[in-house]
Amino acid sequence: MNTPLVSLENVSKHYKDLIALSAIHLHLAQGEVLGLFGHNGAGKTTLMKLILGIISPDIGNVSVMGTKPDDKSAWHMRTKMGYLPENVMFYEQLTGLEVITYFARLKGQSKTHARALLEQVGIAHAMGRPVKTYSKGMRQRLGLAQAFIGEPKLLLLDEPTVGLDPSATAEFYRSVDQLKTQGTSVVLCSHVLPGVEQHIDRAMIISGGKTLALGTIKELRAQSNLPIKIKPQGLNGSLQGDPLLQPYLDEADNLFVPEQEKLKILRHLLADDSLCDLTVESANLEQVYQCFLAQAEKMTTESKSKNKQKSHKVGG
Numbered sequence: 523m524n525t526p527l528v529s530l531e532n533v534s535k536h537y538k539d540l541i542a543l544s545a546i547h548l549h550l551a552q553g554e555v556l557g558l559f560g561h562n563g564a565g566k567t568t569l570m571k572l573i574l575g576i577i578s579p580d581i582g583n584v585s586v587m588g589t590k591p592d593d594k595s596a597w598h599m600r601t602k603m604g605y606l607p608e609n610v611m612f613y614e615q616l617t618g619l620e621v622i623t624y625f626a627r628l629k630g631q632s633k634t635h636a637r638a639l640l641e642q643v644g645i646a647h648a649m650g651r652p653v654k655t656y657s658k659g660m661r662q663r664l665g666l667a668q669a670f671i672g673e674p675k676l677l678l679l680d681e682p683t684v685g686l687d688p689s690a691t692a693e694f695y696r697s698v699d700q701l702k703t704q705g706t707s708v709v710l711c712s713h714v715l716p717g718v719e720q721h722i723d724r725a726m727i728i729s730g731g732k733t734l735a736l737g738t739i740k741e742l743r744a745q746s747n748l749p750i751k752i753k754p755q756g757l758n759g760s761l762q763g764d765p766l767l768q769p770y771l772d773e774a775d776n777l778f779v780p781e782q783e784k785l786k787i788l789r790h791l792l793a794d795d796s797l798c799d800l801t802v803e804s805a806n807l808e809q810v811y812q813c814f815l816a817q818a819e820k821m822t823t824e825s826k827s828k829n830k831q832k833s834h835k836v837g838g
Contacts, residue, residue: 575596616652
């Protein structure tokens with residue numbers, strides 16, 4: 523087995539009474555794109571800071587490119603990393619070119635490289651203007667250019683598409699796909715789930731500092747046990763009277779079928795000569811994400827209820 527580019531083993535991080543992360547295990551391979559998902563305060567940014575070496579774990583071990591990222595000797599490793607924080611801030615008086623040239627030189631890259639990056643993210647036309655004149659979307663593109671400096675081996679992106687229009691978002695994901703083919707590993711943290719699914723290899727869902735799920739979209743669909751949606755056309759209301767289909771049918775003649783029943787139902791539908799078309803949709807990333815969050819919330823509520831009952835018994 524190849525050594526992972528990033529490894530977190532039983533990692534926990536506390537801030538006084540707050541448990542930011544608890545018993546996190548994660549191995550990120552070279553050229554792998556991981557989607558990191560969770561609500562605000564779930565621990566996503568803390569996890570990124572641990573990988574960057576900005577903070578140190580209270581428990582467990584973090585390794586990046588074979589080095590502890592918080593070690594003084596890790597400076598050489600950081601030159602091979604790119605990071606886009608959630609809130610991008612730059613020197614307002616500098617031009618876009620001056621900003622990227624400054625950061626590029628910190629990584630041993632040239633002004634020519636800086637120009638090429640500004641071209642890549644679509645703001646070469648504004649490279650001579652002060653950053654204070656940039657819109658939110660332009661600042662985000664400038665942040666992406668900064669993160670892409672030097673074709674990093676590891677890229678950490680915290681809400682990278684915030685402020686980007688659909689065209690710029692598509693361009694961004696094309697850049698991620700290209701970096702992946704070059705062997706770059708990416709941790710992509712986002713609240714905007716539509717459009718992410720086809721660009722990630724695995725998803726990690728965290729809540730309250732704990733891992734709720736980690737795996738491919740296919741694996742998470744199986745774990746969540748969400749049904750397949752089948753929409754037949756041309757059957758002209760005959761679905762309502764079909765005893766086999768009745769348990770899965772909604773008012774709009776959509777069928778919501780368990781994965782294990784999918785082939786049986788499809789064969790049944792295809793045997794009907796009046797069928798003219800059908801669509802089959804698996805649960806998308808948004809639905810899978812919401813399912814795991816709902817399961818976690820249910821477990822938390824049940825746990826609180828049990829603890830309350832115990833306290834009443836002790837008090838009584």
